[in-house]
């Protein structure tokens with residue numbers, strides 16, 4: 393398995409580590425240029441949070457979001473890009489307070505009365521710059537994330553959540569032949585290429601795709617909702 397803590401700044405297309413990316417994004421001239429272009433379209437600035445979200449140290453996202461957006465919006469984004477398999481419950485933990493009861497959870501489990509605070513809080517009511525938070529998706533086979541508001545700026549973003557950078561996908565070797573693995577067998581936890589998965593003979597329904605997500609190989613996670621199609625040509 394080849395795990396390099398690297399990702400690409402989506403503005404200048406240079407490579408940085410997960411730890412160095414936050415500071416780079418604040419200084420990146422290509423980003424400043426793009427920010428100016430976005431401002432020229434809307435011309436009404438608001439407060440934008442730059443947030444880093446990571447999982448198990450090796451998966452990470454640097455995003456921008458309006459500071460008036462809710463925890464629920466962030467929850468929806470994280471579900472889509474990294475987590476959603478069967479509508480499990482999720483929660484944020486910020487300064488000792490739990491926020492859950494997302495619409496998805498409530499509609500799936502209407503009988504559950506949540507003791508937690510609601511996710512309809514705006515980010516700036518619960519998080520300031522440098523504040524950290526924890527997040528869990530699924531209280532059975534839990535995927536745990538950590539986040540931090542890295543910085544704040546006045547400006548414009550054109551989408552609800554703007555992805556600034558993301559860890560590069562890792563390449564895994566097929567445990568049989570050494571070619572690039574595409575599936576993980578849930579019966580034996582081994583990684584296979586398509587060809588070797590067939591010869592391995594396991595039930596195909598018992599395999600999940602290799603994906604760029606901390607939920608790879610967990611529950612029924614297939615990465616189908618991951619809308620991010622950034623690629624370097």
Ligand SMILES: [Zn+2]
Pocket residue numbers: 401402403404405406416417420421422423
């Ligand atoms: Zn850059």
Ligand SMILES: [Zn+2]
Pocket residue numbers: 477478479480611612613
């Ligand atoms: Zn599931």
Ligand SMILES: [Zn+2]
Pocket residue numbers: 566567568569570571584585586587588589
């Ligand atoms: Zn193989």
